[in-house]
Amino acid sequence: MEVRILSRNFDIADAHLLEVAKQHGAYATLEKVFAMPPADVTDEVKNSGLRGRGGAGFPAGLKWSFLPKGLDKPVYLTVNSDESEPATFKDRYILTRDPHLLIEGIIICCYAIGCHDCYIYIRGEYTTQRKALQYAIDEAYAAGYLGEKVAGHDFKLDVTIHRGAGAYVCGEETALLESIEGRKGQPRSKPPFPAVAGLYGCPTIINNVQTIASLPFILANGAAAYKAYGTEKSPGTHLFGISGHVEKPGMYELPLGLPLLEVIEKVAGGVWRGRKMKAVIPGGSSTPVLTPEEAATTTLDYESMAAHKTMFGSGGIVVLDETVDVVKLTKNLIDFYHHESCGQCTPCREGLGWMLKIVKQLLRGEGTIADIELLRELCDNIEMKTVCVLSAACTMPVRSYLDKFRSEFVAYATDRP
Amino acid sequence: MSDRSHLIFAGKPFQFDAERDAEFEHLVKRYPTRESMILPALWLTQEQEGWVPAEAIAYIADRIGTFASMVYEAATFYTMYNLHPVGRHHICICRTLSCWLRGKQEIVDYLANEIGIRPGEISEDGRFSLEEVECLGHCGTAPVVQINGEFHENMDVEKLKQLLAGLR
Numbered sequence: 337m338e339v340r341i342l343s344r345n346f347d348i349a350d351a352h353l354l355e356v357a358k359q360h361g362a363y364a365t366l367e368k369v370f371a372m373p374p375a376d377v378t379d380e381v382k383n384s385g386l387r388g389r390g391g392a393g394f395p396a397g398l399k400w401s402f403l404p405k406g407l408d409k410p411v412y413l414t415v416n417s418d419e420s421e422p423a424t425f426k427d428r429y430i431l432t433r434d435p436h437l438l439i440e441g442i443i444i445c446c447y448a449i450g451c452h453d454c455y456i457y458i459r460g461e462y463t464t465q466r467k468a469l470q471y472a473i474d475e476a477y478a479a480g481y482l483g484e485k486v487a488g489h490d491f492k493l494d495v496t497i498h499r500g501a502g503a504y505v506c507g508e509e510t511a512l513l514e515s516i517e518g519r520k521g522q523p524r525s526k527p528p529f530p531a532v533a534g535l536y537g538c539p540t541i542i543n544n545v546q547t548i549a550s551l552p553f554i555l556a557n558g559a560a561a562y563k564a565y566g567t568e569k570s571p572g573t574h575l576f577g578i579s580g581h582v583e584k585p586g587m588y589e590l591p592l593g594l595p596l597l598e599v600i601e602k603v604a605g606g607v608w609r610g611r612k613m614k615a616v617i618p619g620g621s622s623t624p625v626l627t628p629e630e631a632a633t634t635t636l637d638y639e640s641m642a643a644h645k646t647m648f649g650s651g652g653i654v655v656l657d658e659t660v661d662v663v664k665l666t667k668n669l670i671d672f673y674h675h676e677s678c679g680q681c682t683p684c685r686e687g688l689g690w691m692l693k694i695v696k697q698l699l700r701g702e703g704t705i706a707d708i709e710l711l712r713e714l715c716d717n718i719e720m721k722t723v724c725v726l727s728a729a730c731t732m733p734v735r736s737y738l739d740k741f742r743s744e745f746v747a748y749a750t751d752r753p
Numbered sequence: 754m755s756d757r758s759h760l761i762f763a764g765k766p767f768q769f770d771a772e773r774d775a776e777f778e779h780l781v782k783r784y785p786t787r788e789s790m791i792l793p794a795l796w797l798t799q800e801q802e803g804w805v806p807a808e809a810i811a812y813i814a815d816r817i818g819t820f821a822s823m824v825y826e827a828a829t830f831y832t833m834y835n836l837h838p839v840g841r842h843h844i845c846i847c848r849t850l851s852c853w854l855r856g857k858q859e860i861v862d863y864l865a866n867e868i869g870i871r872p873g874e875i876s877e878d879g880r881f882s883l884e885e886v887e888c889l890g891h892c893g894t895a896p897v898v899q900i901n902g903e904f905h906e907n908m909d910v911e912k913l914k915q916l917l918a919g920l921r
Binding site for chain 2: 423425428460463464494496498500501502503515516517520577580581586587617656660668669671672675676678
């Protein structure tokens with residue numbers, strides 16, 4: 337079931353080194369790209385149907401086309417390498433095993449959108465990953481792929497790594513921009529969207545690492561070759577991270593559209609220790625959970641996930657076995673989002689703390705059924721009442737646990753029937 | 754959010770050493786505004802000192818040409834900046850979803866019961882400090898422990914015992 341598009345060089349020894357990467361095709365697309373008008377590059381990406389791989393799934397080429405034309409301001413590309421959504425661990429493979437693929441993608445994108453300054457925002461925890469990427473950037477500069485004349489063409493491009501410092505919210509694109517500008521990571525109100533007024537008030541495109549790393553294949557082989565993978569509406573491949581209670585957790589590149597349970601069984605070795613499955617988190621901790629019955633009809637694409645009232649998210653699949661206490665899991669999740677709330681909006685800052693108190697109270701054996709109802713009500717009152725979706729990233733999954741595993745919450749209530 | 758509002762004075766003047774000074778001057782050219790250097794400068798401080806002492810806030814503000822409150826805001830918001838000294842070996846254990854599902858608590862309990870340090874503490878000899886952190890992005894090889902920036906994957910109590918024995 338596995339395919340090798342993005343990950344084609346991942347198992348090649350020393351593929352992070354320029355010399356080895358070049359033997360395996362790194363930067364080979366640039367001649368073709370620089371011979372195309374920039375608008376044609378954008379069109380090719382649009383035609384490929386590539387969607388943003390950071391979690392929101394917005395069509396990448398379309399995002400680029402939102403840049404205003406004829407403005408007398410620089411255009412910035414910021415690559416989102418914050419990768420902080422729990423259960424997401426895909427981009428770091430690109431950073432360490434094939435960083436030149438990312439740099440080649442950056443060159444392609446910058447050429448298409450007319451950008452000469454790119455910032456890669458990498459989470460502070462990614463220490464070894466940052467060093468690997470910086471090494472590759474330094475090599476690319478030395479070889480003339482970055483700098484005053486990219487690959488000998490009349491095109492200047494500088495790439496700078498900006499390190500985050502432990503704030504999940506900086507994966508949100510406007511918080512990320514605030515962070516590059518030197519401030520605390522508090523998201524901005526939109527509009528204006530970053531494509532109009534982003535970094536330093538200039539038009540800015542923000543794309544995920546995997547999105548950008550998908551570009552060399554698309555430009556080298558054409559949109560049709562990319563669309564040969566996946567489904568009609570969700571074309572291409574994705575680096576899925578499968579973790580939790582499976583026999584073979586790990587990162588696997590798969591075409592979109594495969595049946596979820598079959599992937600868990602055949603690719604990840606099934607539920608560990610011969611146990612039964614209780615539930616599956618399909619796309620990172622913020623996506624609503626699926627019961628085994630729901631998972632049985634789910635395929636790994638944006639449309640099927642939406643039809644099951646959940647989200648494709650970041651492709652971080654987490655399998656929960658029958659021993660998992662859903663109430664304790666809910667506490668673990670709320671703890672995360674409460675800790676990571678930037679504090680800007682009251683419903684998120686105070687509300688998530690309130691939710692955490694209620695779950696803790698239940699776990700101590702001091703909660704009631706009315707508290708469970710209150711928890712559900714809080715979800716409805718917090719969601720979409722904040723500047724960004726961090727609070728919704730907590731309330732959406734929590735609501736799904738409350739609705740699908742209500743009996744487990746009730747079992748903790750003092751007035752359970 | 755967590756309360757990180759207190760800064761501690763190291764009791765000695767702070768300035769970048771020659772290596773950090775050069776790195777600062779190199780990086781500052783990469784941004785159109787000097788305020789963008791606030792996070793990088795805090796990192797350089799932490800690399801040099803192991804933590805961010807109160808003296809560094811004024812130094813960085815002065816160096817960048819901004820208000821100390823801007824630097825203070827970033828230092829206290831971003832949880833990876835240590836606002837107090839840490840052990841020679843700073844252990845971060847991921848406490849989130851996949852690591853939680855695959856037994857991170859056994860590791861935390863071992864450190865509390867056998868080594869005698871709990872999250873947020875530093876050992877008396879200054880050898881270890883411990884922190885529970887949010888998702889470290891190594892969910893496929895959970896549980897994961899990060900010591901002075903190095904990742905140690907598929908961790909269990911036995912492996913941690915051996916690892917710590919090698920750290921003086």
